[in-house]
Amino acid sequence: MYQTYRDLPPTPVTSQTTEDMPTGTWRTFRPVIDETKCTKCYTCWKFCPDLSMVVEDEDAYPHVDLDHCKGCGICANECAKGAISMVREEQ
Amino acid sequence: MPASRFTIPRDELMYPGHSACPGCTEPLALRYLLKALGPRTIINVPAGCCAVIPGVWPRYALGVPMIDHAFECTAATSSGIRAALDKKRMSDVTVVGWAGDGGTVDIGLQSLSGAVDRGTDFIYVMYDNEAYMNTGVQCSGATPCGAWTTTTPVGKDIVQRRGKKRIMDMMVANGITYGATVNIAYPEDFVTRVRIAKATPGPKFIHAFTPCPSGWRMDPSKSVEVAQTATRTGMFPLYEYRGGRYQFTKEIKNRKPVEEYLRLQGRFRHLSPAQVAEVQLMVDREYEELRSKMR
Amino acid sequence: MIEVLTANYAAAIAAKLARVDVAAVYPITPQTSISEKLAEMVASGEMDAKFLLMESEHSAMSALIGASYVGARTFTATSSHGLALMHEVLMWASGVRRPIVMPVAARTIGGPWNIWGEHMDVITERDVGWMQFFCENNQEVLDTVLMAYRVAEDPSVMLPAMVVEDGFILSHTVDKVDVPTQEQVDRYLPRFEPEPVVDLDAPRRFGGLVMPDWWTEFRYRIAQDMEGAKNRIVEAEREFERVFGRSYGGLVERYRCDDADAVLVAAGSAAGTAKEVADRMRDDGKKVGVAKLRVFRPFPSEEIASLSTVPMIGVFDRSYTFGDGGAMFNEVRSALHGSDNLIKDYVLGLGGRDVTVRNMEWIFEDMLRVAREGVDRKVEWVGLRDGTGRW
Numbered sequence: 001m002y003q004t005y006r007d008l009p010p011t012p013v014t015s016q017t018t019e020d021m022p023t024g025t026w027r028t029f030r031p032v033i034d035e036t037k038c039t040k041c042y043t044c045w046k047f048c049p050d051l052s053m054v055v056e057d058e059d060a061y062p063h064v065d066l067d068h069c070k071g072c073g074i075c076a077n078e079c080a081k082g083a084i085s086m087v088r089e090e091q
Numbered sequence: 092m093p094a095s096r097f098t099i100p101r102d103e104l105m106y107p108g109h110s111a112c113p114g115c116t117e118p119l120a121l122r123y124l125l126k127a128l129g130p131r132t133i134i135n136v137p138a139g140c141c142a143v144i145p146g147v148w149p150r151y152a153l154g155v156p157m158i159d160h161a162f163e164c165t166a167a168t169s170s171g172i173r174a175a176l177d178k179k180r181m182s183d184v185t186v187v188g189w190a191g192d193g194g195t196v197d198i199g200l201q202s203l204s205g206a207v208d209r210g211t212d213f214i215y216v217m218y219d220n221e222a223y224m225n226t227g228v229q230c231s232g233a234t235p236c237g238a239w240t241t242t243t244p245v246g247k248d249i250v251q252r253r254g255k256k257r258i259m260d261m262m263v264a265n266g267i268t269y270g271a272t273v274n275i276a277y278p279e280d281f282v283t284r285v286r287i288a289k290a291t292p293g294p295k296f297i298h299a300f301t302p303c304p305s306g307w308r309m310d311p312s313k314s315v316e317v318a319q320t321a322t323r324t325g326m327f328p329l330y331e332y333r334g335g336r337y338q339f340t341k342e343i344k345n346r347k348p349v350e351e352y353l354r355l356q357g358r359f360r361h362l363s364p365a366q367v368a369e370v371q372l373m374v375d376r377e378y379e380e381l382r383s384k385m386r
Numbered sequence: 387m388i389e390v391l392t393a394n395y396a397a398a399i400a401a402k403l404a405r406v407d408v409a410a411v412y413p414i415t416p417q418t419s420i421s422e423k424l425a426e427m428v429a430s431g432e433m434d435a436k437f438l439l440m441e442s443e444h445s446a447m448s449a450l451i452g453a454s455y456v457g458a459r460t461f462t463a464t465s466s467h468g469l470a471l472m473h474e475v476l477m478w479a480s481g482v483r484r485p486i487v488m489p490v491a492a493r494t495i496g497g498p499w500n501i502w503g504e505h506m507d508v509i510t511e512r513d514v515g516w517m518q519f520f521c522e523n524n525q526e527v528l529d530t531v532l533m534a535y536r537v538a539e540d541p542s543v544m545l546p547a548m549v550v551e552d553g554f555i556l557s558h559t560v561d562k563v564d565v566p567t568q569e570q571v572d573r574y575l576p577r578f579e580p581e582p583v584v585d586l587d588a589p590r591r592f593g594g595l596v597m598p599d600w601w602t603e604f605r606y607r608i609a610q611d612m613e614g615a616k617n618r619i620v621e622a623e624r625e626f627e628r629v630f631g632r633s634y635g636g637l638v639e640r641y642r643c644d645d646a647d648a649v650l651v652a653a654g655s656a657a658g659t660a661k662e663v664a665d666r667m668r669d670d671g672k673k674v675g676v677a678k679l680r681v682f683r684p685f686p687s688e689e690i691a692s693l694s695t696v697p698m699i700g701v702f703d704r705s706y707t708f709g710d711g712g713a714m715f716n717e718v719r720s721a722l723h724g725s726d727n728l729i730k731d732y733v734l735g736l737g738g739r740d741v742t743v744r745n746m747e748w749i750f751e752d753m754l755r756v757a758r759e760g761v762d763r764k765v766e767w768v769g770l771r772d773g774t775g776r777w
Contacts (some may be wrong), residue, residue, distance in 0.1 A: 002149070005603035005610075010544055011483040012604055013582050014151035014591040021108030021150065042096045046278055047315050049118040051107040058095065068107035072114035072304075073312025086312070131586055135452060143595060151591040156584045158455055159593035161474050164448030167440065171449030172584075174408045174436035175458035184586065202448070205441030 023050065027071025029086040035061050037083035044075035044084060099278050100126040104154035111144045114304040114311020116318060118144060119275040120218050121153065124187065124299075127285035130155060132185045133176075135169055137199065138162040139191035140225045140303075141218065163198045165190040166206030169213045185289055186213040192233035193223040196256040207265040207294040214288045214295045217258065220303035228306040232256040235326075237366060239308070239358040254373075259298055263332050268293030270332035271340065274300040276319035277329065280340055284331060291333075300327045308357025317355050324352045325378045330385075337384040349374050391563045393527040393556035397463060397489040397549065398423035400531035402433040403571040404487075407458035407578075410438040410446035412468060415501045416553040417491040420463040435461075443468035447475040447486070454484040455592055459535065459578040462486070465553060466493035469507045473514070479546045480515030480608065482593045485538035485580070486546040487531060492654070493553040494705075494737050502738020503553030505654065505704040508682075509713045515608055517547040517615060518683040520653035524561040527551045529632060532571060536622045539578055543615045545608070552655040552704075554738065566630055574629045612684045619681060637686035639678040642668060646675035648753035649693055650732075651718050652702035653679040656741040660702070663746040674750050679714070687721045694725030698757035700749060704735045711765050728761050734768035745769055748777070 001015070002008060009015070031044075031053075038061055045053045045062050052069035055062045076084040104125035111118045117140055125132065135158040136142055142159055145152040160168045169188035176184050188206075190199055195217040203215060222240050223229040230240040235255050243250050259270050269291040271284040281299070288295040302318050304311040321327040322341065326349060329341040349371045353359040362370070391399070398420045401409060409428070411421035427433035436458075440446040443464050450460040464472065469490055479486055494504035508518060519534060521527045527549060534547040551557050582590065596604060620636050627633035635641075641661050643649050652660050657678040664674050677693060679686070693699055699722065703712030710716065715731035722729065732749050735741040745768055756762065769777050 002600070005606045008600075008603055008607055009582065010541070010607075011582060012148055012481075012593055012596055014146070014594060015149045016151070017106040018108035018110075018146040018150045018152040019106050021110075021146070023108055023110075026113060040096060042098075045097075046099060047119065049111060049115055049122075049314075050109070050113075051103055051105060051122070055097075058097075065107060070113035072314070073310075074114060074315050077312040078315055130589070133456075133584060133586075145591060145594065148591075148594050148596045148600065151589075151594065153591070154589055156586060156589045157591040157594070158452060158584070159591065159595075160448060160451060161444075161478055164445055164475065167445035167448040168452040170438055170440075170445075171408060171410070171452030171454075171458075171460075172456055174438055174449070175453035175456035178407045178436050178458055179456065201441060202445050205445055208441070209439060 022067060023070055024067045027069060027089060029071045029073065029088055030066065030069060031064050031073070031075050031084045032087050033062065033064070034083045034085070037081045039081055041080065043078050043080065047074050047078050049074065099123065099282050102126065104130060106152045106154070109144050109146055109152035112305050112311070114314045116275045116301040116314045117141055117218055117220070120299045120301050123275065123278050123281040124216065124285055125153065125155060127282040128185050128187070128289060131183055132187060133158065133172055134187045134189050135160060135165060135172060136189050137165045137194045138225070139194050141189060141191065143225060162194055164202045165194060165199050166203040166211070166215055169215070170206045170209060170211045173211055173213055188213060188215045190217060191224070192217055192219040192221060193231035196232040196258050204265055207262065207267055211294050212292055214285070214297060216297045216299055218299045218301045220301050220306060222306050224303050224306045233258070237359065237362055237370065239361065245361045259296065259332065262296040266294070267296045267332070269295040272298045272300065272327065272329050274318050274322050274327060274329060276315050276322065277341065280329065284340065287333070309355055313355055317352070320347065320352045320355065323347045324349045325374045326352050328378060328381055330381065337381070339385065346378065387565050388562050389565050390560045391524055392419065392558055392560050393521070393524040393551040394419040394491065394558070395423050396524045396528035396563050397531055397551065398427065399565060400528045401461045402427050403566065403568060404532060404535050404575055405459065406435050406461040408436045408438065408450065408453040408460050410440050410449045410462045412440045412443050412446050412464070414443070414465050414468040416493060416503070416557045417463045417465040417489070420489060443471045444475055447472045447479060450486050451475070451479055451482065451484050454486060455584050457578065457580060457583045460486045461488070463489045463491070465491045466495050466507045469511060470495055473511065476511060476514040476516060483544040484546055485544055487534045487538055487549065488546070489527065489531060489549045489551055491553045491557040492550050500737040503555050504736050504738070508548060508550050509705045509707060511548070512683055512713065515545065515612070516683060517545055517681070518550060519547065519681055520550045520679060521556065522655055522658045522678065524556055525563050526634060527556060528563055528565065529626065529630070532575060533622045533626055535575055537615060537618045539580070540618050541581070543611055543618050544580070545612060545615065550654065555655045570629055574626065615684050616686065634680055635678070636689070637681040638689035639680060641676040641678060643675035643677055643693065643696060645673055646696050647673045647757045648698040648700065648750065649675040649677050649696045650700040650702055650749060650753065651677045651679055651690070651714070653682060653714065654704060656702055656704065656735060659741055659743060659746050663743055663750060667750055672750070672754060674753065685717055685721070690718055690721035694722055694727060696727060698728040698753050700753045701729065701731050703731055703733045706733050706736070728756055730756055730761055731765040732768050733765060739769065
């Protein structure tokens with residue numbers, strides 16, 4: 001979108017969200033949810049700083065947004081049922 | 092119809108892809124704040140972690156307008172925004188000054204004091220990670236005594252501070268109409284206090300506890316647990332100043348020993364058992380002082 | 387209507403006529419009566435503005451930046467230490483393109499303490515990206531505040547502006563001022579409707595971090611727009627003359643320069659004294675002129691360069707910045723680079739010392755002597771107590 005100084009907005013104002021930033025590339029570990037243990041309490045959704053634990057609707061299992069999840073492990077630590085484990089990324 | 096499992100509002104006013112460290116609790120604080128306030132909010136932010144977390148031009152991670160500005164003048168900028176909104180008869184828009192602990196109790200104190208004194212109708216939120224974290228963990232007026240930082244390194248006592256500045260007491264004396272401590276480990280309470288603040292006219296002060304895994308030298312997965320332990324041990328009591336009175340919003344009857352909080356963090360690793368005992372005495376004393384304000 | 391006003395009162399009244407939305411105030415000598423006059427006018431209802439009683443100048447400028455983003459026309463005034471205290475925020479204001487207009491009752495900066503008129507405070511802010519207008523008299527102060535809003539808020543400019551009134555000399559002395567009517571000013575100044583503006587339906591971030599890959603381009607835009615402001619200033623003045631019947635000669639007023647042997651480049655009230663003395667000397671057959679520098683930022687390079695036909699140029703510096711001569715001297719000399727004028731720096735009027743008719747006579751005689759004999763010294767501190775008895 002911005003090629004030359006002429007394309008710049010008249011004041012430094014933003015024009016898009018951060019959604020296309022691949023913060024998922026930061027992580028070493030990724031959360032894996034065991035749905036047999038998950039009670040859909042949505043504590044993991046509540047405590048994810050990166051909005052990467054997604055719950056589509058009221059009765060759905062949460063799932064991880066792997067494009068953005070940084071692998072901090074808060075979800076695994078806070079899950080009262082131990083339904084989330086942090087698994088090392090293969091690479 | 093069963094109660095919703097969502098104990099805080101579902102709508103997000105924030106986007107993923109922001110630049111916070113893994114495990115940082117500041118985005119949690121922003122997330123809860125914005126859920127509580129909704130889209131008719133303008134937030135102004137000085138230098139600090141939250142000047143970097145929302146992304147880099149041209150990208151932006153929040154769903155409300157944000158104004159960046161210099162370090163000292165958070166509350167002053169909020170005053171200006173408020174004045175212009177009032178002139179344009181947009182008094183339903185909430186103005187939030189959102190600054191870190193250093194930017195509030197140290198360099199931002201004059202500006203904050205002025206805005207409160209003027210009766211500015213806004214919410215000031217101090218997100219407290221207990222040091223100048225954005226510049227790499229330097230001691231601030233909100234750093235607890237005994238915590239390692241790069242400017243209070245372990246060794247000779249080169250700085251003799253009085254303790255964590257009692258900003259809530261200072262703000263009450265300054266004339267806030269409502270004050271509350273909130274903790275990201277208690278999101279429902281966080282949302283409740285912010286909403287009470289929004290509904291209260293005048294200058295409001297919210298002290299948000301936001302642990303920093305990078306600067307506190309701890310496992311990022313433990314950020315929320317550490318925050319919760321802070322309140323459970325009495326290191327960060329949850330209370331509000333409302334209608335001219337102090338009251339607990341979450342009174343902890345049997346506080347856990349502070350050692351449980353300190354041992355989770357590398358910044359306290361060097362404390363001797365005698366020093367830990369001193370911390371325990373200090374917490375006991377301050378908790379009792381706080382309780383005595385509530386009679 | 388003709389009123390008898392100090393420049394401070396004239397500036398405050400201009401703010402009222404400009405329909406300023408938000409005014410932030412903090413007292414400092416010699417600007418304080420601007421703040422007091424604003425308070426009086428808002429309290430009486432004569433001025434419909436939000437009045438912010440701030441706790442420092444740094445906070446005053448910060449508040450206005452916030453207000454300006456929401457679409458408010460903004461105003462404050464300061465001097466000296468107050469201006470210096472605002473320094474980083476002045477850079478914010480220009481960097482994020484907020485068209486704030488601010489009279490500065492120019493005063494020196496301590497230490498040690500000195501509360502009196504000089505240009506040091508505004509000269510040290512020549513680098514911050516603000517337009518700077520220097521006024522000769524109280525009428526020009528009122529008029530320039532109005533013109534400054536018109537230029538600053540132009541979408542092709544969107545830069546803040548200082549309107550400089552010499553501390554005490556103009557700020558505190560009364561003079562006849564023709565105060566325009568509200569109807570005239572409404573014809574001249576459109577409503578302030580900036581784009582972009584804070585919009586709750588389209589949330590964006592204003593002033594967030596710009597990385598090295600784009601910083602240069604943002605700064606280039608400011609440089610371009612500051613340069614383009616020169617034309618906007620001339621147009622604004624032309625329109626001003628159409629509505630109010632007064633004009634000031636553009637970026638540099640050339641007063642009897644065309645056939646002069648020596649011209650003094652001067653800014654502020656001393657330009658008026660210089661013109662008075664130039665007239666007397668012309669009566670004596672001496673060919674001198676005055677180039678009154680009305681606009682210091684953007685620097686009127688072309689207008690100054692057009693003085694290359696004048697054999698000798700003197701530059702009046704009402705401050706000293708310890709460079710290779712004074713600040714104005716350096717900028718004028720730089721604009722004349724390549725031409726072979728004789729050029730000399732005259733430093734006087736510091737810390738409230740009057741620039742007298744006698745000083746001016748000495749300067750013009752000295753310039754004519756230099757025109758005949760060549761430059762004796764680069765910088766002359768006129769009136770210095772140096773024991774030589776020259777003064």
